[in-house]
Amino acid sequence: MTARIAQVDLPGVTPSRQQRSRETTFALLTAGAELLCTRNLAELSISDLCAQIGATVGAFYSRFDSKEAYFNALLALTLEGGRQELLKLPPAGSVHPGDLDAQCHQLVRGIVLWMRRHKGVLRAALVRGEHGANNWTGFKDLAQALSQRAALLLRPAPHDSGAVRRKPAATAAELKTVAFGVQVVLSTLVNAILNDPGPLSIDDDEIAERLGACLVLLLRAGSDGPAPKPRGRPSKR
Amino acid sequence: MTARIAQVDLPGVTPSRQQRSRETTFALLTAGAELLCTRNLAELSISDLCAQIGATVGAFYSRFDSKEAYFNALLALTLEGGRQELLKLPPAGSVHPGDLDAQCHQLVRGIVLWMRRHKGVLRAALVRGEHGANNWTGFKDLAQALSQRAALLLRPAPHDSGAVRRKPAATAAELKTVAFGVQVVLSTLVNAILNDPGPLSIDDDEIAERLGACLVLLLRAGSDGPAPKPRGRPSKR
DNA sequence: CAATAACCATAATTATGATTATGATCTGGA
DNA sequence: TCCAGATCATAATCATAATTATGGTTATTG
Numbered sequence: 001m002t003a004r005i006a007q008v009d010l011p012g013v014t015p016s017r018q019q020r021s022r023e024t025t026f027a028l029l030t031a032g033a034e035l036l037c038t039r040n041l042a043e044l045s046i047s048d049l050c051a052q053i054g055a056t057v058g059a060f061y062s063r064f065d066s067k068e069a070y071f072n073a074l075l076a077l078t079l080e081g082g083r084q085e086l087l088k089l090p091p092a093g094s095v096h097p098g099d100l101d102a103q104c105h106q107l108v109r110g111i112v113l114w115m116r117r118h119k120g121v122l123r124a125a126l127v128r129g130e131h132g133a134n135n136w137t138g139f140k141d142l143a144q145a146l147s148q149r150a151a152l153l154l155r156p157a158p159h160d161s162g163a164v165r166r167k168p169a170a171t172a173a174e175l176k177t178v179a180f181g182v183q184v185v186l187s188t189l190v191n192a193i194l195n196d197p198g199p200l201s202i203d204d205d206e207i208a209e210r211l212g213a214c215l216v217l218l219l220r221a222g223s224d225g226p227a228p229k230p231r232g233r234p235s236k237r
Numbered sequence: 238m239t240a241r242i243a244q245v246d247l248p249g250v251t252p253s254r255q256q257r258s259r260e261t262t263f264a265l266l267t268a269g270a271e272l273l274c275t276r277n278l279a280e281l282s283i284s285d286l287c288a289q290i291g292a293t294v295g296a297f298y299s300r301f302d303s304k305e306a307y308f309n310a311l312l313a314l315t316l317e318g319g320r321q322e323l324l325k326l327p328p329a330g331s332v333h334p335g336d337l338d339a340q341c342h343q344l345v346r347g348i349v350l351w352m353r354r355h356k357g358v359l360r361a362a363l364v365r366g367e368h369g370a371n372n373w374t375g376f377k378d379l380a381q382a383l384s385q386r387a388a389l390l391l392r393p394a395p396h397d398s399g400a401v402r403r404k405p406a407a408t409a410a411e412l413k414t415v416a417f418g419v420q421v422v423l424s425t426l427v428n429a430i431l432n433d434p435g436p437l438s439i440d441d442d443e444i445a446e447r448l449g450a451c452l453v454l455l456l457r458a459g460s461d462g463p464a465p466k467p468r469g470r471p472s473k474r
Numbered sequence: 475c476a477a478t479a480a481c482c483a484t485a486a487t488t489a490t491g492a493t494t495a496t497g498a499t500c501t502g503g504a
Numbered sequence: 505t506c507c508a509g510a511t512c513a514t515a516a517t518c519a520t521a522a523t524t525a526t527g528g529t530t531a532t533t534g
Contacts, residue, residue, distance in 0.1 A: 018480060018531060042279070045521060056483050057523085063481095067522070126432060127364050143434055179436045180447050184425050186434065191424035194431070195363060197380055199416045210417050217454040255501055258511060282491060293513050294493085300511090304492065480531075487524070494517070501510075 010076055012069025014062065025063045027053040029074050036120030040127055041071060071124070078121045079138045085114055087145055100219065103153050105212035108185055111146070112208040115189055119202070123193050147182045151175055154219055177222025184218065185211050247313055249306025251299065262300045264290040266311050273357030277364055278308060308361070315358045316375045322351055324382055337456065340390050342449035345422055348383070349445040352426055356439070360430050384419045388412055391456055414459025418452050 008025055009015060016022040031052045035044055046057050046067060064070040089110040115122060125139075155170040170178070188211055192202040200207040245262055246252060253259040268289045272281055283304060287293050301307040326347040352359060362376075391411060425448055429439040437444040 016480095020531075021481060024482085046523090047521080058482050058484075060482095061523070139432070140434060176436065183428075183434060183436060184421060184448075184451060187428035188421050188424040190432070191420075191427050195376070195427070197377060197420060197423065199413065199420060211421075213458070214421060214451070214455060217458055218451060221450070221454055253510095255510060257501070261511085283493090284491080295512050295514075298493070476534090478531100478533085480529100482527105482529075484526090484528100485524105486526095487522105489522085490520090492517105492519085494515105496514090496516095497512105498514095499510100499512075501508105503508100504506085 008073065008077070010073045012065040013073050014064070016063075021063060024053070024055055024059050028055070028060060028063060028070070029077065032070070032074050033078070033118070033121050036124045038120075041124040044124075071128075074121055075125045075138065078118050078125075079142060082114055082118070082142055083145065086110060086142070087149060089149070100153060101216050104150075104215045104219065105209070107146075107150065107153070108212040108215060109208040111185070112189060112202065112211075115193060116202055119193055122190075126190060126194055143182060143186055146186070147175075147179045150182055150215075150219075151178045154178060174222060177218065181215050181218040181222075185215055245310065245314070247310045249302040250310050251301070253300075258300060261290070261292055261296050265292070265297060265300060265307070266314065269307070269311050270315070270355070270358050273361045275357075278361040281361075308365075311358055312362045312375065315355050315362075316379060319351055319355070319379055320382065323347060323379070324386060326386070337390060338453050341387075341452045341456065342446070344383075344387065344390070345449040345452060346445040348422070349426060349439065349448075352430060353439055356430055359427075363427060363431055380419060380423055383423070384412075384416045387419055387452075387456075388415045391415060411459060414455065418455040418459075421455065422448050422452055 007016065007022070008029075013025070014021075016025055028049060032044065032049055035049060035052060046060050050056050050060050060070070064073070089107050151170050151174070154174060189202060189207070191197060192200070192207065196202070200210065244253065244259070245266075250262070251258075253262055265286060269281065269286055272286060272289060283294050283297050287297050297307070301310070326344050388411070426439060426444070428434060429437070429444065433439070437447065
């Protein structure tokens with residue numbers, strides 16, 4: 001999404017055969033991402049969008065099959081960028097146990113920075129009610145990938161330090177703890193983008209601090225202590 | 238919202254002068270809450286809504302000024318009910334320090350149960366992009382009230398046990414910690430309602446367990462240890 | 475430098491659903 | 505019981521914005 005005015009090959013997007021159309025396609029996508037910081041998807045009319053870049057609806061429909069296809073493309077590109085960027089966090093593959101704290105903070109901070117940069121598209125996508133699941137699965141995939149990433153924080157890669165004090169593989173319970181931690185972190189950020197309930201907003205650096213710390217607490221509590229004391233009957237999932 | 242077919246006096250709602258209309262008003266509100274579990278607000282057409290209860294659009298518009306007024310009323314009633322219900326949680330006003338754990342769990346569980354029961358309206362309200370702030374402020378108020386409530390958990394009411402080991406009033410830092418904890422809990426639940434990202438959904442009892450435990454961790458960490466170690470420059474707010 | 479296909483602008487068309495107009499039918503108080 | 509509202513049903517409006525139709529303009533290619 002940054003600078004590559006390269007081909008965009010996605011369903012519902014007419015492939016460009018000339019440089020000109022590649023540019024309008026790109027311009028439309030970029031302008032949309034920008035405008036979605038203000039309006040939501042329903043409020044973003046095709047003609048507004050086109051006016052923004054000095055084009056007309058005719059141009060739009062010669063590039064995209066429909067408004068939905070357009071937004072799907074925009075979202076797909078955004079998420080793909082996110083995958084690229086986030087899955088290299090935290091940078092170091094193997095860490096010393098003591099680094100858990102720093103690594104968590106770094107991971108969360110990376111997520112926050114990415115989300116800030118894509119507020120508009122993310123909000124629009126998250127708000128889009130029901131419809132085809134095509135939409136939300138992309139998020140789930142990303143979240144799951146992040147979860148796996150975070151699991152590595154807890155249990156460094158098997159071939160790591162010589163010490164063999166812990167089993168190399170994380171237990172199922174630990175995996176669930178990690179997944180829940182990621183759910184909490186992402187949910188808080190998503191809600192900050194959607195509703196900004198306060199006290200901390202997505203643009204406060206402190207939100208990254210606190211969520212990082214929160215993740216540390218959850219991971220630690222889940223890995224040494226027993227599972228959070230069960231009450232009531234067992235739940236599903 | 239439960240059984241009182243009493244007057245509903247809200248802006249945009251025409252006051253009923255006959256029993257009949259009181260009933261249709263109530264039926265419309267109830268049916269809307271139900272239908273919103275499936276569709277979102279945009280997908281809920283007035284005629285669908287009316288068909289649902291065997292009425293027609295004429296009836297609707299003789300009760301409500303507009304669709305927006307209708308939903309505002311629905312939301313207002315829902316939130317009012319929430320205030321009534323949630324602000325009596327946790328039941329005991331004064332608690333022993335050791336009860337923090339149990340109280341947190343109870344508070345969170347209460348919130349979860351309430352949210353489950355109002356999924357539809359809550360989702361619709363949360364999804365409603367931008368527009369007049371009339372909407373979201375209701376939530377903020379509730380969240381803030383909950384926050385104060387939670388603050389009491391941390392620091393029991395001043396006139397409590399004879400022991401004077403802690404200052405009776407919570408520090409500003411502690412209040413912020415509490416507010417953040419509430420933000421995390423509510424955000425996770427809101428996102429569970431909106432997007433159900435997993436692993437835990439709003440209908441899993443385990444989500445209440447884990448969030449309760451999470452709240453405990455956050456409160457404890459914030460009240461004894463120093464604030465989460467600051468890195469980078471200080472943030473706003 | 476044509477000729478042909480891409481590309482795009484303009485001006486309809488269409489679909490949807492909220493809102494209103496109009497007149498019947500009901501209700502509660504006298 | 506009877507009637508003046510109150511309430512509701514039906515059938516138009518209206519507004520909005522997505523989508524299409526049509527034809528002109530621009531780029532590639534032989």
